[in-house]
Amino acid sequence: MDTLFVINAPSVVSEVIDGEVIIMNVKSGNYYSSAEVGAAVWSWIEQGRTKGQMRGLAASRYQGDDRFISESLEAFFESLLREELVRAVSVSEAGAADQAAVENSAPVAFTVPKLCAYTDMQDLLFLDPIHDVDAIGWPEAKDAKLG
Amino acid sequence: MTKDDSADISIVMPCFNYASYIAEAIGSIFAQGFGKVQVVVVDDGSTDASAEIALSLDPRVECIRQANAGQAAARNAGILRARGKYLAFLDADDVWTPGSLAARLDALRDGRECVYGASEAFLSPELTDAERQRLGAVPPPMTGRLPGTMLIAREAFDRAGLFDTSLKLGEMFDWVARADKAQITVAMMDRIVLRRRIHGGNTSIRLKGDNKEYLKALKSSLRHRREALPEPDGAP
Numbered sequence: 239m240d241t242l243f244v245i246n247a248p249s250v251v252s253e254v255i256d257g258e259v260i261i262m263n264v265k266s267g268n269y270y271s272s273a274e275v276g277a278a279v280w281s282w283i284e285q286g287r288t289k290g291q292m293r294g295l296a297a298s299r300y301q302g303d304d305r306f307i308s309e310s311l312e313a314f315f316e317s318l319l320r321e322e323l324v325r326a327v328s329v330s331e332a333g334a335a336d337q338a339a340v341e342n343s344a345p346v347a348f349t350v351p352k353l354c355a356y357t358d359m360q361d362l363l364f365l366d367p368i369h370d371v372d373a374i375g376w377p378e379a380k381d382a383k384l385g
Numbered sequence: 386m387t388k389d390d391s392a393d394i395s396i397v398m399p400c401f402n403y404a405s406y407i408a409e410a411i412g413s414i415f416a417q418g419f420g421k422v423q424v425v426v427v428d429d430g431s432t433d434a435s436a437e438i439a440l441s442l443d444p445r446v447e448c449i450r451q452a453n454a455g456q457a458a459a460r461n462a463g464i465l466r467a468r469g470k471y472l473a474f475l476d477a478d479d480v481w482t483p484g485s486l487a488a489r490l491d492a493l494r495d496g497r498e499c500v501y502g503a504s505e506a507f508l509s510p511e512l513t514d515a516e517r518q519r520l521g522a523v524p525p526p527m528t529g530r531l532p533g534t535m536l537i538a539r540e541a542f543d544r545a546g547l548f549d550t551s552l553k554l555g556e557m558f559d560w561v562a563r564a565d566k567a568q569i570t571v572a573m574m575d576r577i578v579l580r581r582r583i584h585g586g587n588t589s590i591r592l593k594g595d596n597k598e599y600l601k602a603l604k605s606s607l608r609h610r611r612e613a614l615p616e617p618d619g620a621p
Contacts, residue, residue, distance in 0.1 A: 252600065
């Protein structure tokens with residue numbers, strides 16, 4: 239079995255801007271950033287790559303110890319799950335989308351992917367009715383520190 | 386028309402086709418009981434009678450008309466016309482609560498430069514039952530850094546600068562980050578100072594789905610934050 243990570247849309251939206259992914263969780267009011275390897279991994283998740291495929295991609299793209307890279311990716315996946323930005327779905331390896339698991343470009347240096355979380359705009363994310371009320375409903379402000 | 390050149394508080398009101406609501410919005414300003422106020426309505430390309438209605442209400446109302454350029458540009462145009470020692474904002478579809486301005490002014494007596502109060506949402510009376518059902522119960526009141534809940538000393542506002550007109554939505558994300566960087570001292574109040582009308586045509590709901598604009602604004606706020614503060618270490 240392999241694992242597919244599904245982005246928790248429509249509450250979670252993201253965009254890669256200048257090489258950094260910005261992720262916004264409309265439900266929690268938190269937002270996140272991740273650059274370099276983290277932005278690449280998020281793009282792979284968006285593309286529907288499985289955990290196994292991402293390990294293969296990372297091993298071919300980045301220079302470094304395969305085990306260290308794999309463990310770093312695992313920690314990054316855990317942080318995405320903990321922040322409820324993605325959910326994990328078990329898939330059979332045969333059922334995973336057939337996508338290239340290696341890259342042909344020259345390997346580059348590996349940096350540990352880091353998810354930076356920010357709570358300083360919760361009031362604005364809660365109060366600005368940006369959410370699609372059909373799909374998400376009003377934001378849940380119960381955990382907010384304001385008010 | 387005589388203008389009060391010694392206005393203590395300037396209220397900037399961007400407006401885009403809110404002829405149905407603007408009289409109530411402006412009425413809620415004058416109901417605060419302050420004589421020395423300047424109301425600058427910025428008619429952001431309305432095709433209805435918003436501007437005419439606004440100007441008919443009180444000689445202290447001034448109106449700037451411009452081609453539709455968005456809320457940030459409209460607020461900026463009003464700010465540049467404002468003469469008051471303090472700046473406040475009210476959207477033309479919202480209303481201030483009674484005593485809103487006095488409470489905020491009081492909160493600045495300890496020397497702080499900016500105060501935000503709480504806001505509550507309300508469903509506009511003209512909404513149909515079906516629309517009300519779709520929107521459901523409105524969220525509870527909450528203190529937050531909205532233009533409509535803010536009162537700020539003009540000198541402090543100018544340290545942070547005008548709103549970023551390159552942002553179609555989420556310009557406050559960017560502005561509050563710059564305000565933090567400028568070390569503007571802030572008070573937060575639980576008192577409800579603003580009632581926000583939910584009418585289905587609200588700017589941010591109208592543009593829903595355009596999340597890229599919010600993400601762009603968050604990226605911009607992060608840039609300001611990084612210039613002022615070190616990065617947090619991972620998730621909260």
